[in-house]
Amino acid sequence: xxxxxxxxxxxxxxxxxxxxxxxxxxxxxxxxxxxxxxxxxxxxxxxxxxxxxx
Numbered sequence: 781x782x783x784x785x786x787x788x789x790x791x792x793x794x795x796x797x798x799x800x801x802x803x804x805x806x807x808x809x810x811x812x813x814x815x816x817x818x819x820x821x822x823x824x825x826x827x828x829x830x831x832x833x834x
Contacts, residue, residue: 789810793803 790807793807794800796803
């Protein structure tokens with residue numbers, strides 16, 4: 781569901797009234813923000829130690 785929504789938003793930005801280049805720039809800014817948020821949240825995830833099954 782999230783992938784389909786991302787494709788729809790990306791297409792809407794590119795086909796919007798502002799034009800292709802501003803839409804591409806906006807979509808790249810959104811991508812960078814999401815990437816930075818993911819990178820910032822990754823260290824906060826707790827790891828579970830699971831022993832190897834023998």
